Amino acid sequence: MPMSPAQRNGRVGDAPPQTPPPNGQMPIVLLDSPLPDNATKSGIAPLARPVLTDPFGRDISYLRISVTDRCDFRCVYCMSEDMTFLPKRDLLTLEEIDRLATAFIARGTRKLRLTGGEPLVRRDVMSLFRSLSRHLTSGALEELTLTTNGSLLDRYAQELADYGVRRINVSLDTLDPDKFRQITRWGDLDKVLGGIEAARQAGMRVKINAVALKGVNEDEIESLMNWAHGLGMDLTLIEVMPLGEIEPGRIDQFLPLSVVRARLMDRYNLVEDPYRTGGPARYVRVQETGGLIGFITPMTHNFCESCNRVRLTCTGTLYMCLGQEDAADLRAPLRASADDALLHRAMEEAIARKPKGHDFVIDRRRAKPAVGRHMSVTGG
Ligand code: SAM
Numbered sequence: 001m002p003m004s005p006a007q008r009n010g011r012v013g014d015a016p017p018q019t020p021p022p023n024g025q026m027p028i029v030l031l032d033s034p035l036p037d038n039a040t041k042s043g044i045a046p047l048a049r050p051v052l053t054d055p056f057g058r059d060i061s062y063l064r065i066s067v068t069d070r071c072d073f074r075c076v077y078c079m080s081e082d083m084t085f086l087p088k089r090d091l092l093t094l095e096e097i098d099r100l101a102t103a104f105i106a107r108g109t110r111k112l113r114l115t116g117g118e119p120l121v122r123r124d125v126m127s128l129f130r131s132l133s134r135h136l137t138s139g140a141l142e143e144l145t146l147t148t149n150g151s152l153l154d155r156y157a158q159e160l161a162d163y164g165v166r167r168i169n170v171s172l173d174t175l176d177p178d179k180f181r182q183i184t185r186w187g188d189l190d191k192v193l194g195g196i197e198a199a200r201q202a203g204m205r206v207k208i209n210a211v212a213l214k215g216v217n218e219d220e221i222e223s224l225m226n227w228a229h230g231l232g233m234d235l236t237l238i239e240v241m242p243l244g245e246i247e248p249g250r251i252d253q254f255l256p257l258s259v260v261r262a263r264l265m266d267r268y269n270l271v272e273d274p275y276r277t278g279g280p281a282r283y284v285r286v287q288e289t290g291g292l293i294g295f296i297t298p299m300t301h302n303f304c305e306s307c308n309r310v311r312l313t314c315t316g317t318l319y320m321c322l323g324q325e326d327a328a329d330l331r332a333p334l335r336a337s338a339d340d341a342l343l344h345r346a347m348e349e350a351i352a353r354k355p356k357g358h359d360f361v362i363d364r365r366r367a368k369p370a371v372g373r374h375m376s377v378t379g380g
């Protein structure tokens with residue numbers, strides 16, 4: 001529910017849970033403490049409640065929501081071929097996802113990314129983009145974006161652009177159609193390339209994400225980079241992370257990005273670049289192409305110290321860290337009452353437990369992945 005002008009102009013405290021009055025509007029309780037910094041400096045209306053800050057002083061300004069755990073691909077590093085998905089009755093409705101996102105925005109979330117699974121396979125997901133776009137219009141949200149495999153982008157690109165999506169990430173690990181089919185098991189490269197073109201035509205900035213896979217696409221990183229940079233798209237490379245059980249051993253897929261980077265440096269001039277998206281990627285500019293390459297290296301370098309994000313699943317479970325099992329259920333407090341007081345308390349308790357960092361290890365002696373859930377559940 002959008003904030004009222006009174007809420008935007010004053011500081012609203014955590015009122016104890018109350019029965020909403022008949023008109024559904026909760027009374028506003030003013031606090032004495034000063035407004036959070038980001039409220040006034042940016043010219044954005046003050047937040048109704050204090051910014052969520054974790055025990056290490058990191059403001060939580062970035063929320064990723066996995067709107068579905070389902071997908072039309074079965075990428076070998078992400079899912080097993082034979083996946084069991086969550087029963088539909090367990091899912092939050094799109095209205096509930098909107099309410100949760102809105103509660104986070106009221107507490108300082110400035111960037112919202114919808115992901116999955118494949119976010120565009122969720123039925124009627126465009127209505128969620130449409131309703132969330134009101135937070136862009138009001139200035140409460142800086143960015144609304146998504147990560148997609150691109151298979152349905154040709155259908156939705158224009159609508160996404162119309163709802164204020166300016167930048168999207170498309171995951172693409174190879175430009176070889178056979179290899180693409182081998183990696184995604186079910187994907188069609190031409191559909192994805194068509195989707196990327198549709199997104200560019202709609203005026204969105206596209207970033208390509210590629211997982212570096214030993215013996216699979218390691219010989220193609222350079223051609224992927226030249227293709228992406230040739231079209232004005234940046235490329236981010238990701239190390240395989242040990243999330244969820246999959247059939248072949250992940251240790252066989254793991255390719256340290258330090259190796260990829262060293263190989264690129266033999267042929268290109270890579271210059272450290274200060275560009276940051278607020279995420280874990282560290283960028284270099286390739287002098288020969290003029291484009292950026294990002295490296296996401298959870299395995300070889302820990303990227304946690306500046307982590308400003310939390311992840312919400314499609315069942316309302318909040319993960320404070322991608323690489324830890326601890327989680328908080330936000331669905332119960334969401335459904336327990338029509339006002340958001342219980343929800344805000346649950347969010348505060350959850351953020352107070354955000355750990356300093358993950359402890360991923362890819363180890364031949366370890367039979368189980370470090371984290372049992374697949375990336376498609378938590379939202380990559
Ligand atoms: N389906 C969408 C897509 O593929 O872009 C969004 C969800 S997907 C889980 C998000 C990102 O996670 C993709 O870029 C994918 O390559 C990456 N990913 C999935 N499993 C991974 C793993 N085990 N290690 C590293 N990256 C992974």
Ligand code: SF4
Pocket residue numbers: 071072073074075078079116117118149171376
């Ligand atoms: Fe689907 Fe994305 Fe996982 Fe591939 S990486 S199986 S496209 S969720």
